[in-house]
């Protein structure tokens with residue numbers, strides 16, 4: 001399963017569980033080229049793949065890694081700083097790990 005497959009599974013799960021994850025979307029970071037050939041500036045380097053929020057208002061940030069994914073220093077720095085400021089942020093390698101990082105259901 002590729003990183004993109006895992007991201008899709010997480011996004012699909014979140015869409016089916018709006019009570020747990022009201023908002024989650026793909027966030028492209030860094031510079032890339034659009035289909036028209038124009039350079040596009042994405043979110044700052046290191047910003048996680050998936051960004052959203054939880055029912056309690058906290059930001060949710062998820063860096064997805066495939067089986068051979070490498071954790072880049074700027075990604076780790078982003079997560080550490082975000083967590084220090086109350087964001088629910090982490091690395092995940094599966095849908096199960098994503099569900100685990102969510103606050104428990106009351």
Ligand SMILES: [Mg+2]
Nearest residue numbers: 049063064065
């Ligand atoms: Mg990733």
